[in-house]
Structures are given as structure tokens and as C-alpha cells.
Amino acid sequence: QVQLVESGGGLVHPGGSLRLSCAASGFTFGFYDMNWYRQGPGKERELVAGITSGGGRTNYADFVEGRFTISRDNAKNTVYLQMNSLKPEDTAVYYCNADEFFWTLNPGTKSWGQGTQVTVSP
Numbered sequence: 293q294v295q296l297v298e299s300g301g302g303l304v305h306p307g308g309s310l311r312l313s314c315a316a317s318g319f320t321f322g323f324y325d326m327n328w329y330r331q332g333p334g335k336e337r338e339l340v341a342g343i344t345s346g347g348g349r350t351n352y353a354d355f356v357e358g359r360f361t362i363s364r365d366n367a368k369n370t371v372y373l374q375m376n377s378l379k380p381e382d383t384a385v386y387y388c389n390a391d392e393f394f395w396t397l398n399p400g401t402k403s404w405g406q407g408t409q410v411t412v413s414p
């Protein structure tokens with residue numbers, strides 16, 4: 293059973309930084325690309341960043357604008373999101389998950405962790 297446990301969120305002022313962590317279990321973590329998503333108040337969940345299984349390639353949503361860095365430690369089954377220069381519009385619940393390819397191999401079982409709340413406010 294896949295388990296995803298996000299942590300590291302909190303309340304920060306605009307311009308501040310946070311480092312999110314996501315501990316994964318229940319699957320062969322190092323085989324799959326991983327993504328960070330977020331869901332702001334009243335908004336749909338959206339993709340923030342992704343990283344390939346070996347960590348060699350990353351991609352980011354346009355709104356990241358060079359402020360965030362995704363990384364992973366396959367020895368610890370953990371993916372990270374370093375967020376700098378935070379803006380109020382970054383306020384959201386942040387989630388990690390395996391890339392959709394993993395879930396196509398495991399149809400009908402997709403799940404999410406509880407997420408971690410990030411609030412950016414003066």
C-alpha cells in the first residue's frame with residue numbers, strides 16, 4: 293500500500309523559504325518519477341515540479357520562476373521541495389505523488405497523502 297507523508301509546511305512571510313519533505317513507502321521509490329503538486333484555496337490541484345527516477349532531470353511549472361528546487365534521496369525514499377522567495381499566491385496545501393505512469397501500472401489504487409499546508413502572509 294502506497295503511503296506518502298508530507299511535512300515541512302508552515303507560516304512564512306513573503307520572501308521567506310521553506311523546505312518540504314515527502315517520505316514515500318509501499319512501492320519501489322527509486323524506479324519512478326516523482327512530482328510535487330499544490331491546491332490553493334478554491335482552486336484545482338496543480339503540478340508544481342517533477343523529478344525523474346534517478347534525479348537527473350527536473351521540470352517546473354511556469355509560476356515557479358526559478359524559486360523552487362525539487363530533489364530526491366532514493367536511499368531515504370524521500371523527495372524534497374526547496375521553496376525560496378515565497379509569495380502570498382504560493383499559499384496552498386502541497387502534496388507529493390508518484391508520476392502518473394506509476395498509477396497506470398496500478399489502476400484504481402491512486403491515493404494521496406494528507407499534504408502539508410504552506411501559508412505565505414505578511
